[in-house]
Amino acid sequence: xxxxxxxxxxxxxxxxxxxxxxxxxxxxxxxxxxxxxxxxxxxxxxxxxxxxxxxxxxxxxxxxxxxxxxxxxxxxxxxxxxxxxxxxxxxxxxxxxxxxxxxxxxxxxxxxxxxxxxxxxxxxxxxxxxxxxxxxxxxxxxxxxxxxxxxxxxxxxxxxxxxxxxxxxxxxxxxxxxxxxxxxxxxxxxxxxxxxxxxxxxxxxxxxxxxxxxxxxxxxxxxxxxxxxxxxxxxxxxxxxxxxxxxxxxxxxxxxxxxxxxxxxxxxxxxxxxxxxxxxxxxxxxxxxxxxxxxxxxxxxxxxxxxxxxxxxxxxxxxxxxxxxxxxxxxxxxxxxxxxxxxxxxxxxxxxxxxxxxxxxxxxxxxxxxxxxxxxxxxxxxxxxxxxxxxxxxxxxxxxxxxxxxxxxxxxxxxxxxxxxxxxxxxxxxxxxxxxxxxxxxxxxxxxxxxxxxxxxxxxxxxxxxxxxxxxxxxxxxxxxxxxxxxxxxxxxxxxxxxxxxxxxxxxxxxxxxxxxxxxxxxxxxxxxxxxxxxxxxxxxxxxxxxxxxxxxxxxxxxxxxxxxxxxxxxxxxxxxxxxxxxxxxxxxxxxxxxxxxxxxxxxxxxxxxxxxxxxxxxxxxxxxxxxxxxxxxxxxxxxxxxxxxxxxxxxxxxxxxxxxxxxxxxxxxxxxxxxxxxxxxxxxxxxxxxxxxxxxxxxxxxxxxxxxxxxxxxxxxxxxxxxxxxxxxxxxxxxxxxxxxxxxxxxxxxxxxxxxxxxxxxxxxxxxxxxxxxx
Numbered sequence: 001x002x003x004x005x006x007x008x009x010x011x012x013x014x015x016x017x018x019x020x021x022x023x024x025x026x027x028x029x030x031x032x033x034x035x036x037x038x039x040x041x042x043x044x045x046x047x048x049x050x051x052x053x054x055x056x057x058x059x060x061x062x063x064x065x066x067x068x069x070x071x072x073x074x075x076x077x078x079x080x081x082x083x084x085x086x087x088x089x090x091x092x093x094x095x096x097x098x099x100x101x102x103x104x105x106x107x108x109x110x111x112x113x114x115x116x117x118x119x120x121x122x123x124x125x126x127x128x129x130x131x132x133x134x135x136x137x138x139x140x141x142x143x144x145x146x147x148x149x150x151x152x153x154x155x156x157x158x159x160x161x162x163x164x165x166x167x168x169x170x171x172x173x174x175x176x177x178x179x180x181x182x183x184x185x186x187x188x189x190x191x192x193x194x195x196x197x198x199x200x201x202x203x204x205x206x207x208x209x210x211x212x213x214x215x216x217x218x219x220x221x222x223x224x225x226x227x228x229x230x231x232x233x234x235x236x237x238x239x240x241x242x243x244x245x246x247x248x249x250x251x252x253x254x255x256x257x258x259x260x261x262x263x264x265x266x267x268x269x270x271x272x273x274x275x276x277x278x279x280x281x282x283x284x285x286x287x288x289x290x291x292x293x294x295x296x297x298x299x300x301x302x303x304x305x306x307x308x309x310x311x312x313x314x315x316x317x318x319x320x321x322x323x324x325x326x327x328x329x330x331x332x333x334x335x336x337x338x339x340x341x342x343x344x345x346x347x348x349x350x351x352x353x354x355x356x357x358x359x360x361x362x363x364x365x366x367x368x369x370x371x372x373x374x375x376x377x378x379x380x381x382x383x384x385x386x387x388x389x390x391x392x393x394x395x396x397x398x399x400x401x402x403x404x405x406x407x408x409x410x411x412x413x414x415x416x417x418x419x420x421x422x423x424x425x426x427x428x429x430x431x432x433x434x435x436x437x438x439x440x441x442x443x444x445x446x447x448x449x450x451x452x453x454x455x456x457x458x459x460x461x462x463x464x465x466x467x468x469x470x471x472x473x474x475x476x477x478x479x480x481x482x483x484x485x486x487x488x489x490x491x492x493x494x495x496x497x498x499x500x501x502x503x504x505x506x507x508x509x510x511x512x513x514x515x516x517x518x519x520x521x522x523x524x525x526x527x528x529x530x531x532x533x534x535x536x537x538x539x540x541x542x543x544x545x546x547x548x549x550x551x552x553x554x555x556x557x558x559x560x561x562x563x564x565x566x567x568x569x570x571x572x573x574x575x576x577x578x579x580x581x582x583x584x585x586x587x588x589x590x591x592x593x594x595x596x597x598x599x600x601x602x603x604x605x606x607x608x609x610x611x612x613x614x615x616x617x618x619x620x621x622x623x624x625x626x627x628x629x630x631x632x633x634x635x636x637x638x639x640x641x642x643x644x645x646x647x648x649x650x651x652x653x654x655x656x657x658x659x660x661x662x663x664x665x666x667x668x669x670x671x672x673x674x675x676x677x678x679x680x681x682x683x684x685x686x687x688x689x690x691x692x693x694x695x696x697x698x699x700x701x702x703x704x705x706x707x708x709x710x711x712x713x714x715x716x717x718x719x720x721x722x723x724x725x726x727x728x729x730x731x732x733x734x735x736x737x738x739x740x741x742x743x744x745x746x747x748x749x750x751x752x753x754x755x756x757x758x759x760x761x762x763x764x765x766x767x768x769x770x771x772x773x774x775x776x
Contacts, residue, residue, distance in 0.1 A: 335391020368656025
């Protein structure tokens with residue numbers, strides 16, 4: 001027993017917690033014992049999550065009559081499908097973990113908007129709500145079952161609209177810069193739909209909750225007629241002077257109980273963190289007209305200074321709105337652009353492209369604005385690659401140049417201890433950047449770090465000294481949490497072998513013959529160890545399949561093993577191991593047309609569904625389409641997905657409510673629906689739909705980066721033929737261009753020359769420019 005274990009057990013015995021320590025100790029041994037039972041770097045995040053859940057439970061139970069967040073209203077209502085009984089000591093959002101981020105390009109912090117327009121300006125902080133009262137009827141947005149929420153022009157400007165017979169409330173939210181300070185602007189606009197003048201009261205309210213749970217608000221003070229300080233920081237500025245400000249706390253109750261208070265109350269303190277307040281504005285609106293008030297908050301807590309507060313009121317809402325839209329519009333048009341016959345797919349492409357840019361934090365990228373505002377090599381492998389395949393190479397390279405700083409002296413690329421997949425992921429992402437950009441100077445600069453990472457993989461897998469089906473594999477670890485408890489995972493090892501392969505490829509390009517010979521052999525040996533392990537699994541399970549690990553049965557954790565095909569291309573698309581694994585996933589792990597993750601997440605997972613779909617694309621199978629369309633239908637109106645989706649509520653039930661890895665995988669899927677590399681060949685439309693070639697249809701791709709150089713192409717359906725036009729700015733042209741059609745062609749004209757065809761797949765010369773295919 002180590003001295004740490006001894007001290008823990010001594011303390012546990014003192015406080016009668018020995019059994020609890022036994023459970024914790026056993027938890028790390030449920031799978032395969034590991035030196036790293038849990039990724040300890042994530043303990044602060046987990047601790048914050050569970051203590052917040054405990055506070056939320058205590059705060060909400062006696063206060064169910066408060067105006068609560070949308071998720072809490074539904075989750076606490078026994079008549080609602082979202083209801084969850086409260087036996088545990090912690091209350092979490094398990095039914096509607098959905099939110100949408102707004103922010104600025106290259107900023108490290110985003111503001112989130114929940115499905116009913118609640119705005120959370122500070123990271124995991126308080127929220128801003130807006131209420132309307134007319135003739136005694138009160139609209140509390142978080143209690144509304146129906147609203148319309150959308151992006152303006154597919155940009156990070158979010159509107160949330162509520163409609164009543166006599167009026168409409170629209171909340172518009174975006175981030176801008178005022179006096180060199182990042183701020184979020186929230187405009188509440190009330191429109192008179194009736195034939196008579198109306199006199200609504202508009203309330204902006206500070207709420208001690210957010211989409212994840214409670215947020216400690218201990219003090220609110222109106223320190224000027226238009227300024228609220230929150231927790232002694234500069235909180236809210238208003239575009240007009242409120243008629244009344246009313247501050248309350250947990251003991252007195254929700255400020256919504258005091259909407260008809262006669263006098264203002266300009267300060268409240270609450271040691272329990274439940275201080276709340278409203279600012280009320282009386283409006284007079286003629287028929288067909290509207291009235292509006294704007295609230296401004298900084299995107300992170302800043303000390304209050306009267307001069308700064310004064311500066312934050314010096315803005316023109318519409319000028320700032322136009323500037324924000326212009327900045328995002330210009331950025332969104334950079335790189336790859338597409339246009340598809342299904343406009344919902346085109347729209348989702350641009351929404352996710354803007355979401356990916358929001359995730360960009362400069363020298364790193366994070367997979368979520370709230371729960372997952374944290375760094376992982378795993379998520380970055382997909383997200384940085386998505387930046388590259390969108391043509392945003394400068395943005396991608398900025399993150400990759402930081403990789404050597406994150407590398408330990410022994411060569412390991414560290415996200416968290418025990419997550420052994422990160423070494424191969426870092427190498428693969430670096431190599432893929434070179435493949436997509438052709439930047440030899442970058443490869444030369446990164447090669448030493450890549451080779452050190454490869455040496456760590458070789459040393460670590462051989463140090464394990466395991467026998468049987470684990471021989472030659474990386475040791476047990478926590479890996480990606482959606483595989484289950486500590487174990488030896490094929491996922492880690494497929495990334496590892498891909499890393500060795502890519503270092504060998506880089507060594508060959510750079511003329512490093514010694515490293516080439518070393519890592520070619522190490523790659524072959526490693527792959528053979530993996531295959532030998534899988535042969536032993538086949539003997540045990542009676543089927544050539546890739547479970548999550550050598551000792552696992554067929555379960556949802558095996559989704560990790562499809563990394564052998566997507567994205568790594570370690571195994572051939574038609575390898576029986578791949579085919580049988582895909583079939584097993586379809587047979588055992590699907591809910592409708594989505595992949596249902598039973599490990600940790602317990603929900604329909606968007607990006608993992610797309611991993612299966614991607615494998616079908618590499619196999620040129622239209623079987624990918626039901627999954628793609630299903631996940632499109634599961635997106636929020638703002639084009640976001642949570643990490644996992646509740647099968648009954650359709651709301652998020654796990655992870656970040658705006659999962660940026662999901663956005664990245666969606667972009668990668670749409671890109672590969674249109675084109676991808678297959679060795680020395682370029683594949684166009686691997687699984688096309690019939691509508692893509694119908695008369696009057698058009699598929700257009702502009703400036704798509706590939707391993708061969710950027711390419712643009714257009715497919716047009718005409719009355720009796722389908723025309724493909726290709727314009728490549730090749731660094732080196734592909735050997736062949738494979739064009740897949742949704743019908744069998746009888747003949748084709750390639751750059752003016754007639755060729756015979758008797759298939760739905762045309763193999764074109766790498767330099768082809770125009771192809772005309774006759775339709776029967």
